[in-house]
Amino acid sequence: MIEYKRKNFKPDFENLLKIIERKIPDRPTLFEFAMNDRVIGKLSDMALDNTTDRLASFKRLIDAFQNAGYDYTTISGWRTNTLAFPKGDIKKKASHSLNDGNIITDWESYHGYSWPDAESGDYYLYEKLKDYLPEGMKIITSSNGGVLENVIDLVGFENLSMMTMLDDELTTNIFNAVGSRLLKFYEIVAPFDTVGACIVNDDWGFKNQTMFEPAMLRRWVFPWHKKIVEAVHQAGKKAILHSCGQVQAVMNDIIDDMGFDAKHSFEDQITPVEQALELWGDRIAILGGIDMDFLARKSPREIQQRSKQLLEFQLAKGGYALGSGNSIPDYIPDENYLAMISTVNLLY
Amino acid sequence: MLDILEKLAKLVEAGKIDKNSPFPPALKGQDGADELTAQAVEMGINPQEILNDGLIKGMNTIGEKFSRGEAYIPNMLISAKAMNAAMVHLEPFFKGGNIQSKGTVILGTVQGDLHDIGKNLVALILQGAGWKIVDLGTDVTADKFIKAIHENQNALVGMSALLTTTMVNMEGILKTIRTNTPNTKVYIGGAPVSQAYADSIGADGYFADPFTFAKSI
DSSP, rough: OOOOOOOTOOOOHHHHHHHTTOOSSSSSSSSOSSHHHHHHHHOOOOOOOTTTTHHHHHHHHHHHHHHTSSSEEEEOOOGGGSSOOOOOOOOOOOSTTTTTOOOOOOOHHHHHSSOOOOOGGOOOHHHHGGGGGGGOOOEEEOOOSHHHHHHHHHHOOHHHHHHHOOHHHHHHHHHHHHHHHHHHHHHHHHSSSTTEEEEEOOOOOOOOSSSSSHHHHIIIIIIHHHHHHHHHHTTTTTEEEEOOOOGGHHHHHHIIOOOOEEEEEEEEEOOHHHHHHHHHHHTTTEEEOHHHHHHHHSSOOOOOOOEEEHHHHHHHHSEEBBBSSBBOTTOHHHHHHHHEEEHHHHHH | HHHHHHHHHHHHHHHOOSOOOOOOOGTEEEEEEEHHHHHHHTOOOOOHHHHIIIIIIHHHHHHHHHHTTTSSSHHHHHHHHHHHHOOOOOOHHTTTOSSSSOHHHEEEEEETOOOOOHEEEEEEHHHTTTTTEEEEEBBBBBBHHHHHHHTTTTOEEEEOOHHHHHHHHHHHHHHHHHHOOOOOEEEETTTTTOOOHHHHTTEEESSHHHHHHHHHH
């Protein structure tokens, strides 16, 4: 286990809610979307060996998030048996190709595809974890990929590029098939008492621009996100967007049209989090943002310096929670991650 | 003659593949790059002029728009498809030596990395600019680059990476290339790559977008 202790920590989801409502939290507050299993294992006291408890892996996750000092635990769709779109074989190394694994390329494969049923998923954990969640802690949950991500996985990026221009009806049918199922997922999970907020994770940008022109996104992708945000809000919960890449061209859509409460995922080479706070901080909460390359390659001291500046901003102006620009994959050195989260102890 | 090449350039830029293609909707039912190139060849227009003043000009225009953020990858892909449909009519002239390429560029995503969208886009734009492409694919080792360099004398090399963790493999591959063929020009690109990183490993250049790369080499 990592020898780390956050000072005087008792989870209180209200802290994060204040940030999402662009207010100043009562104390330094952290945000992270996902952490690698090595870090989770080191932060948690629990071992998974020889257990028959089907919730054991989630309890371990809750332990890890609590020990690291988060007011919530994220439970991402890929950890659950709720809703997943069966994919073809996708070769994976450090990255994978957006063209790989496609299994819907024409009308025949569209009709032959086994579309999953969101309502037949296993949502047991959202009810049963109520007895295990520490007082004050909530779950922030997300689906197994977003609307565009799932369509790209099913069709392939280059195939989808051509399809949007050459077969309007098939493109519409595929987006509707994916979007309606993801909407149903959020309609089911958002009302659970254990759930404090929902993350909608859908990457829309490359380094220089959005993956598709904004008009395409507005036609096929964003309407589903708008419905998902409405469903989350109807359940009285907050909706957080995790979307990587250059999305400046559609930030007004994200804030004004879709109505997301918070935006997560920032990169220094695209829009550094400090710049994002200046550009949009008065209209949407900004979460995380310590660039992945920065977190991977800078020294713990440099990471703590930048983290401290961001936390000082948080405690002065609100609307911001400290965390990585994306997640904590296994290539982030543990000492660098700890340097970031332990900065909260300097400001207590 | 000028009119038909001008029109051909516009069809490639717009991504109008052939008469049957529904894209772009405004040109539905009209001849595409396929039919117009066939007409240009029949009219006896010099194939090199068809290539340079029609097809490459069209690809250049869409590439410039892409560089300025006015066009997107799907636009580039469909323009390339229109160009490929047109190239079928020019193939015999390539084989007969009537058309010269600018040279050869060896492209590959570095070892450990399977991302290929950016690399494929570079290949499309360089092809559209008249270069011959040797695409080594993804997860390419130093040995594969060296083999391709030996098989393609005077070729340039372009390496791509998506992640910080795979970007660092560029340095080792570059060192191996420098040891084996010191005069080979090696350029790098990809999401985490910067000019500072290119300088630090001694690459011959970094380009933030494929069109700037095509214009600079």
